[in-house]
Amino acid sequence: MLCVAVTLCHLMSPSSTLLNSQPVTAIQSPQDSVDDSAWFDVWQRSFTDSIDFTVRQFDGMFSQENGPHRNKQAKAEGRIQLSWEPRSRDLAETDLRFRIRVSLPHLEDRVDLLLSDNEDETQSDTLKAARNDSLGRRDNTTIALRFRPDQNSHYSYRIGAGRRDQLYVKSRYRDAMAFNAHWAMLYDAELYYYTRDRLGAELGAAIQHVAENNNVTRLNNRFYFRDDSNDWLWRHELQHLYPIDTHNALMYRLMVEGLDRPQYKVEEFYTGLRWRSNPLREWLYFDVEPFVLWRRDEGFKPSYGMAFRIEAYYGKAH
Numbered sequence: 001m002l003c004v005a006v007t008l009c010h011l012m013s014p015s016s017t018l019l020n021s022q023p024v025t026a027i028q029s030p031q032d033s034v035d036d037s038a039w040f041d042v043w044q045r046s047f048t049d050s051i052d053f054t055v056r057q058f059d060g061m062f063s064q065e066n067g068p069h070r071n072k073q074a075k076a077e078g079r080i081q082l083s084w085e086p087r088s089r090d091l092a093e094t095d096l097r098f099r100i101r102v103s104l105p106h107l108e109d110r111v112d113l114l115l116s117d118n119e120d121e122t123q124s125d126t127l128k129a130a131r132n133d134s135l136g137r138r139d140n141t142t143i144a145l146r147f148r149p150d151q152n153s154h155y156s157y158r159i160g161a162g163r164r165d166q167l168y169v170k171s172r173y174r175d176a177m178a179f180n181a182h183w184a185m186l187y188d189a190e191l192y193y194y195t196r197d198r199l200g201a202e203l204g205a206a207i208q209h210v211a212e213n214n215n216v217t218r219l220n221n222r223f224y225f226r227d228d229s230n231d232w233l234w235r236h237e238l239q240h241l242y243p244i245d246t247h248n249a250l251m252y253r254l255m256v257e258g259l260d261r262p263q264y265k266v267e268e269f270y271t272g273l274r275w276r277s278n279p280l281r282e283w284l285y286f287d288v289e290p291f292v293l294w295r296r297d298e299g300f301k302p303s304y305g306m307a308f309r310i311e312a313y314y315g316k317a318h
Helices: 002-012 039-060
Strands: 075-084 094-103 111-116 142-147 155-162 166-178 183-194 198-210 216-226 231-245 248-259 265-277 284-295 303-314
Touching: none
Parallel strands: none
Antiparallel strands: 075 094, 075 303, 094 111, 111 142, 142 155, 155 166, 166 183, 183 198, 198 216, 216 231, 231 248, 248 265, 265 284, 284 303
């Protein structure tokens, strides 16, 4: 039971596993002794220091001279990902993704500042060509303040701007349940309102199995309700994670996505095999992912491709 509980906490955290496009436990061990004066180490330290300086200035606006958190400093953590995702119908597809989370200690560690290229965390590792445009989620910078009643609360609330420059408010509940040492369920629900898209909701549930050899199989199910079109977008995804050694892992993915109006119909199929490695530094990752994509707007003709990614983490996110 303890093993699954720890795995669940790791999967649901912002620095979770490759299942959520973050490093897997199997490749999070420290690297061998290396010289940290390489140009990419200097860049990573300089970038982290510049981000931390900025967020400390922001957090200082809420400081009190004799406050309980006067000796704490705000810090940022996150990732930057650059991808080239050529496929048979678009050889020039590229993607730049980022996510920054800032903890603000002078607001009693209950408020975070979030900045990302997309507010949909569940699609953080999805190919650009496979991300559905129906909810207006593609290439939209999002900034939000997230409030939690306390640090261990299952509830969180956000206010911010995103999705084609709209203001929004969002409420989320997230929890996990371990059935035994191998089986568990993660579930969440969201309710939000956008100034133009109006009311929306999301429901998600994932069944997860952790085998004796640390292989992880996970079935994700997610439903999005859109008030402006009065329909549901649904997505089902099967993932199988296979750790190879301390620096390499494989993940197979099979996804189907669609709408329920005017009738229940499939919009796209996707399957791919990702190899993820961090041979140089624990904060620097490389991905290679051959895939096949079928989309309704392309007549469900197979589109073959190969995704290449480089991903850098800073702060505590790695």
